[in-house]
Amino acid sequence: MEKTKSPEESRKLLDKITFDLTRSIVKRDELTHFWYFLLIMFAVVGLWGWFIQIRDGLGVTGMRDYVSWGMYIGNFVFFVAVSLIGFLISSALHLLKIHWAKPISRVAEQVAIAAVALAGIIIVMDMGRPDRFLNVFLHGRFASPIIWDVTVVTTYLTISVLLFYIPLIPDLALLRDRGGSDIPTWKMNIYKILALGWKGNDEQYRLVSHAMRILMILIIPVGLSIHTVTSWLFAATLRSGWDTTIFGPYFVAGAFVAGSAAVVILMYAYRKRYGLSEYFAEKQFDYMGKLLVFVCLVYLYFNVNEFLVPAYKMKTAEAIHLRNLFTGSYSTMFWLTQIFGLILPIILMVCRFFRKPLPLTIISVFVLVASWFKRYVIVVPTLEHPFLPVQNVPEHFKHYQPTSIEIMITVFSFMAALLIITVLAKMFPVITIWEYAEEKGIEKEILAEPKN
């Protein structure tokens, strides 16, 4: 934290910060319209795909009786994984008082909210009878890991939304009081309502920091359990490839890799699009790069455990699964995800140059794409090799190939997630203004001053 500035200096600086950070709210050009058009169009196409799936049955997918979970479940795991970054950055790092991570926490929360909301939607889209979704609440059996998953995913979504909203309240009041005339009136009205009559006195700040602290502590067990429970959907079965005890930490470690990569990409997008290079500075990218190296190394360690130990023994059923991954039909996908999603990024990001904004963003794109395919490799190959032979069924039952409907619905999930993030970025500042101002040594009284 910098030392306290004089009121004059503070006012000037605050004006500049507010101006910079409302650019995302004010900016509205051709590209904005085109982006919205693109997202909504693809999302609608995906919804149409879901309509066809409901009408004709899940048979429109490539899934059949043996590979009965496919791309949807892989995609679900991916989204749950990505959402976990919210808890790492805006809670764990915040509680550890790591200052460089403060400007990133709202970006991380945006990712968390969008990803966990979509995870919930994807799982409904995978159901054979989505019309019976309420049965989960009417007849829920607490012995089923699915019920645990529903419980923690909804809890995580709730806490994430609160963790996004509560630190936003002072910002909303700031925008209400000091927002420029270029902010559309309807947005100003929303700020007025959502600011809940914030006055900015010490008591209110004390309440906000108290509430945030409770939420940040609460979200740690919830965050850990959402991905652990998701991993148990697999680990609770007897199938070779899933029947392992390290799935919980293995998934959590992988989640941090995917989530950090997503946050880096979003940081870069905001930096370029809204001219925020002072806020998402080289320093933030450098540290995010270091964080990514660290979580990648942890994940690599779990990968070594997950594959090397069974490969050493080569038990019958495990051996069939591992051969399929190492040299069989999934070997290309398996090795590409390991090399481009893990090993190469680690080697590159150790060098300072590759932690600069652009190189780091490019690496993050590879890491994120690889981590999507990694989930696919976790879900599908295991199901292609059950204990008993697959016989007396048509050829397409034996190997899974996603259909265009599945791809449409998966594309929908990405577009819908990006749409949520875009709306959040267009509605609210992408960095917590009051926290940032505090870091820069601006007194709280100045924040509460109305615009002159």
Added chain:
Amino acid sequence: MKKLGASIGAAGLVGGSSFLSSCNQVETVSGDKIKLLTSSGELVEVDKSQLKPADMPDLSENQKRGREGLPGRKWVMVIDLSKCRNARECMKACQNHHQLRPEQHHINVLQMQDADHTAPYYMPKPCQHCDNPPCTKVCPVNATFKREDGIVLIDNERCIGCRFCIAACPYSARVFNWFEPRDAEKYKGVTYNIEANVPQKKGTISKCLFSADRLRDGKLPTCVSSCPNGVYWFGDQNEDAVTNGTTKETTSFSKLIKDNAAYTLMEELGTKPRVYYLPPKDRAFPFQGEIDEHHS
């Protein structure tokens, strides 16, 4: 076993007799003729409107008694692998009884070979009706459950189609209705019978039920009574008696599994199956042709 024993003769007559019991409460549109096979093997034609359910209670009562099972029973099946010659009559009869598509198998006759140089054999594989069932444990809505009499059943009026049970079952015993079921049009409006899982429903799970509806009527399961080769023994463990579906011979269950060194499938998984296998030793019909290579 007394009741079962008395009705064995009737059960063995025709697999098709189950057709009547599954075809209940057809809507009263007259004019449509329907062909039926009587228990004496005669093909007759009756007006569709005349079909009345024999003793089918309404849906909620059916679901209630379907969950309770038959009191005092512990059903077991013994499959004699030395007798199987891959006739597949069990598969056909089963698919008719449960209204399954050709690729859906409640019972599937697999070609097995345990190690590289051991002899191949045929293995009929129904649901193992485990006493420690991995499938019912994971069901989020209690749509699949274990009954008092040992049968693992499905309520497809409740199933949400998450397919977690398919993932959990190590025996690949479960199938899903990926499309509209085979006879969806024909059985539209027919009351659901939980003990036969018919009519099948799109987007829900199905699997072998030991023909629970037939057991209630004192008959043997469809597969058991349709086998021409004496592969299947079925009965009540509490009575320690099993009956062969082909020869109608009744014997002691414990003696049968003891004398023939019976085993259960993948017992190391701890699922505790209720289906026992007699080893494929001294086979009546040696394995014909090539073994299908697609092993796990």
